[in-house]
Amino acid sequence: MRNTLLSGTACAALCLVSFSGAARSATLDDVMARLDKIEKENAELRAKVRSLSAAKPVAAAPAPAPAVTDPSKFKGNPVLHAGVATSPAPKPGGMTIGGIPVKAGPLGPLIDNTTVTLYGSIDISGDVFNPSVYDQGTKFGVASNISSFGIRVRHNLAPYGWDGMAVVAQIESQVDFASAPTERAAFGTRDSFVGMEGPWGSIKAGKTDTPYKKSTAAMDPFTRTLGDYNSIMGNTGGDNRAEFDWRMNHAIWYESPIFNGFQLSALISPGQNEARDNSDYAYGDLFQCNGASARGSGSNFPNTGGALAGNIGGNGCTDGSFGNAYSASLTYKNGPFSAIAAFELHEQVNRHGDDGLEPALAGTPAFAPVFLADGSQVLTGTHNEWAAKVGGGYHFNDGLGDLQLNAYYEWIRREVTPAEQPFNERSRDAVFASATQKIGMWALSASYAHAFKSPGNPAMLSVNDPALAPLATLQGNLFSNDASQYAIGARYYFSDWASWYIVGSQLNQGPGAHYCLGASGHGYQVCSRDQFNNTIGGATIRAATTGMTFNF
Template sequence: MMNKSLIALAVAGVFASSAAMAAVDIYGQANVSYDAVDNDGGRDSHGVGSNASRIGFKGSEDLGGGLSAIWQIESQIAIGNGAGPYDNPGSQTGLGFRDTFAGLKSGGLGSVRLGRMDTPYKLATRGMDMFHNTIADNRSLMGIGHDIRTNNTVNITTANFSGFSASASYYGDQQGNAPQSTTGWYNSVNNTNEGFSVAGMFDSGPFYATAAYQSNSNGPAPANFFSNSDAWKAAIGYSVAQFAINGIYEKISQKNGNGDTRSWHLSGKWNLTSADSIKASYTDINNNIYDAANSGAKQYAIGYDHKMSVRTTLYALWSKLDNDSAAGYQLGWNSSGTSTSQALIGNSPSVFSLGMKHSF
């Protein structure tokens, strides 16, 4: 009887040790809002928006010598929308739709990851948008076809060296197929459905600066829009306890020589107290694709944040997108939220949104 008890304790100890070594961190975010959209003469829409709400699982294993194995599985949740329609990125809820990868990490050098993940081009300025992951996101006008998350991706990211870091990704076929080649090492004939992305960042003290470049070949852009194009951007930010201000400039050029878009964004935040802040942004795009006339747009946004705790924030915002007479940009269409406007060409949609963000 005592031998059986000893065996049971030994088995329990083995399982407990294995569980400790294979610890899994569960994390996520619930970001929901009630969005009242005015489509400027069209049918208005009111409803619950889910703004990049997510749940994720991640872990690591110490391999010795400063090297670790890392992995992550992250999925999007369309809170209030069930599975959600597949109209925009914020509605897509498949398992592992967000950053999902496995790789190796060295504390002194950086990491190598394989899987599905945000491009360095996207990450370089995503945190500089004061209204990111809401319907007032500046992606209504910026990053179209390039502010993306890609399949079949290999990424190398350096460690931070005295404030400087860099990241580079190559991504192959976006339908999930394994790379094929008849003419070289790359994905397929004519380099279709592939691209690469690089970014350099400087983050030290109150200053942040970045420059990024990305090239897509008929690949990962939503609805194949701007998908055969090159993009570059530069940005600078300044942040202290009392306030923050950011500026971004971006140019996206068609590879077939049929023009480009040029856009810029300016945003700022003023902290009234440790819990309350006001913020505002302005975004402008000049569309020169196919020499189209009157096809630019401007976006305005103002907002108020109130922190109820370290993990929970209430917010309110108003935003308007002012289209030129031949433009049809939409609020939220290229963002990570489920709410979008559906205004007609030349109209100027606006939105009032009340929301809550809770991180866990």
């Protein structure tokens, strides 16, 4: 009777997932964390069943209970989140695999060793925004804000003699609900990998958000929206790409176990670039520059910046393409207090797209250097870029409900020569702070980000202030490129999985700054650019967005 109950418990634990005790979440990262916890609990349950069955052999294993098909029989969320795939069951009686004895008890055939989980996040919003550039006026939009779908697989190796170990894999893709899909929504475009997990941590290979990015991701209450902090944070020179808040291709990374509240993560990504100045595509990446998203800024797709005119192939990766990259973070959590420290290095970042010294097409002049009105030549070169940040958070109940406070400081540097310093917009400091107050089913949030002035700035082709327009072709460091972003919003939770939100955001910029709202995470960016795709400095950009999020 005892083994019968254990068998039924094991089967039920693997076939059904209950979400009645799940913490309320608005992000896919929270969903993934809960699924990880459930998978580990299932692994512990398997181990207990094996140990009990070994102590008291069972003559015959009972048949598994029939599957529940009536949604009303499920408690909590009626979606069946985890499915169990059939994997080769270890056979008792001295069988070995690769010379290793199989540790399978009488209940072994009832416990499948591979768990497959389907998950996703749907986030669609309606937006109203004003780029504040000449006569562009107020515009409306509908965005699918990095909605995604994924498959996670965990293969337990304990029955094969590897106690506490498992093979893990994931395939995740962007889903363009509101826009026409391109290669950006191809299968496996988001975090996708295979790896090993054990008591010592996990090591994985594929593509993933860097440890630098993950270390502060939970601090931003407006992720995916037009209030996303990547308008400034992790963003070296403004525009529509946050180079240090990135998903790294062809990477290998390690994640340690949590020890006394501390966890270490470290990643390395080979540049895989045959060009010494990293102006070519990385091996294995066709028509895609390193350090750029598909068809995004710096990708060498036409009109994305740095691309060679009339060409989408070879040696045109001159707008932020880099070689080897390294990223690491150390996080700490103890009760209501959390702290982070992170560092990331990009080797030999090619910025010739700013100075016109990129390789030219056959039959055209070798170079097209940029000279300013005062006769000086713009120089940016190919140099290392790095970023570092430290910060923390505190969580407590203030009588109204749970209150979460977060803040961190960030340094970004480009290691240039003294002659290039007047044109160095890639070195700057920034600060970010956010607060989220929960009251019942509501979460009220506010955030602030500020980028300090950089040492220099490449030439601005135009500025948004007509009084400064005659000076636009002089050295860019005549104009301050500091910027401040303000965001405020509210989210209402219908359940742990479905919520509605409304967010307002404003970006105030110095006359030499050209940051964007929605630089990453939103379905599109709102930038100060003219009809020729040239940046316009000093625009004040405003936006409001409302939408729904459904995680499953």
